[in-house]
Amino acid sequence: MYSPREDTFLMNKALHFYDSEFGLVGKKVLEVGCGNCYNSFFCAEKGAKVFALDVDPAALEVSKKEAKKKRLDIIFIQSDMFSSLQEKDFDLIFFNPPYLPSDDIKDITVDGLEKGRHFIDIFLKGFKKFLKQDGVVLLLHADYNDLEATEKKLSKAGFSSEIIGKDSFFFERLYILQITRKSKQ
Ligand SMILES: C[S@@+](CC[C@H](N)C(=O)[O-])C[C@H]1O[C@@H](n2cnc3c(N)ncnc32)[C@H](O)[C@@H]1O
Numbered sequence: 001m002y003s004p005r006e007d008t009f010l011m012n013k014a015l016h017f018y019d020s021e022f023g024l025v026g027k028k029v030l031e032v033g034c035g036n037c038y039n040s041f042f043c044a045e046k047g048a049k050v051f052a053l054d055v056d057p058a059a060l061e062v063s064k065k066e067a068k069k070k071r072l073d074i075i076f077i078q079s080d081m082f083s084s085l086q087e088k089d090f091d092l093i094f095f096n097p098p099y100l101p102s103d104d105i106k107d108i109t110v111d112g113l114e115k116g117r118h119f120i121d122i123f124l125k126g127f128k129k130f131l132k133q134d135g136v137v138l139l140l141h142a143d144y145n146d147l148e149a150t151e152k153k154l155s156k157a158g159f160s161s162e163i164i165g166k167d168s169f170f171f172e173r174l175y176i177l178q179i180t181r182k183s184k185q
Contacts, residue, residue: 001059002109004038006167007140007174011039011096014138014165014176018092022136024048027091030130032081032123035109037063037074039094044072051087053077056108081119082126090130094138095123099145116145124153137179138164142172150177158182 018024025047031040034052036059044050044067052074054060060076067074079085097119102111105118112118120139127137137159141147154161158181165176 001056001062002035004036006169007096007099008036008038010165010167010174010176011094011138011140012042014178015039015042015094017164018136018138019046022091024092028087028089028132030085030087030090030093032093032095033097033119034063034076035059037066039096040074041067041070041072043092044074045070048092049075051075051077051085051090053079053085055080081122082130085130088130089132090135091132092136092138093127093131095119096140097123099140099142101144112145116142117149120145120150121153124150124157128157131181133181135180137177139177139179141175141177143175144172147175147177154179155182 027048029043029048030051032053034040034054040050040052064076098110098112099116100110101116105111151161159179160182161177161179163175164178167174
């Protein structure tokens with residue numbers, strides 16, 4: 001299972017920001033690719049109703065046990081991206097995707113095929129149906145994931161995006177995109 005690391009912590013900062021701006025208490029939150037659930041646990045501890053989704057049953061089992069120990073009431077969903085998700089109307093959806101460019105998907109926690117965009121593109125096609133009208137999406141990107149392509153796709157689909165977090169490491173730069181529906185004039 002993927003251990004929490006710099007991308008997890010950058011997402012956590014963005015969640016702190018969301019909490020201070022909108023408040024997590026009572027919010028309906030979905031983490032896609034929850035894995036270790038570091039950030040799902042954070043949202044649940046802040047009073048959100050959390051749905052944690054991952055394709056990997058082993059990771060879900062470990063996180064389920066951890067949630068029980070922490071006495072956190074989280075709903076775990078095994079799903080290949082949005083394919084088995086029944087719930088809708090989320091206030092917040094967040095995703096720290098497998099984002100490394102690769103020729104193949106050997107490690108589902110990190111490999112993202114061309115430009116690392118495979119799961120990012122599936123996410124961008126799928127999230128709209130599950131987001132409330134005034135909902136917010138937080139999506140992690142690396143500099144080699146073609147941020148511009150994401151911004152164009154979002155704009156075409158009626159969404160605005162804004163970088164609300166970034167951090168640099170010696171081999172990559174990471175961003176958090178905050179995505180909302182464009183307001184009607
Ligand atoms: C970069 S890790 C992030 C883990 C954790 N959320 C974090 O921030 O530390 C990506 C996660 O996406 C999950 N994942 C990979 N392919 C998936 C798919 N098709 N559907 C849902 N989750 C998937 C992996 O199992 C892994 O837990």
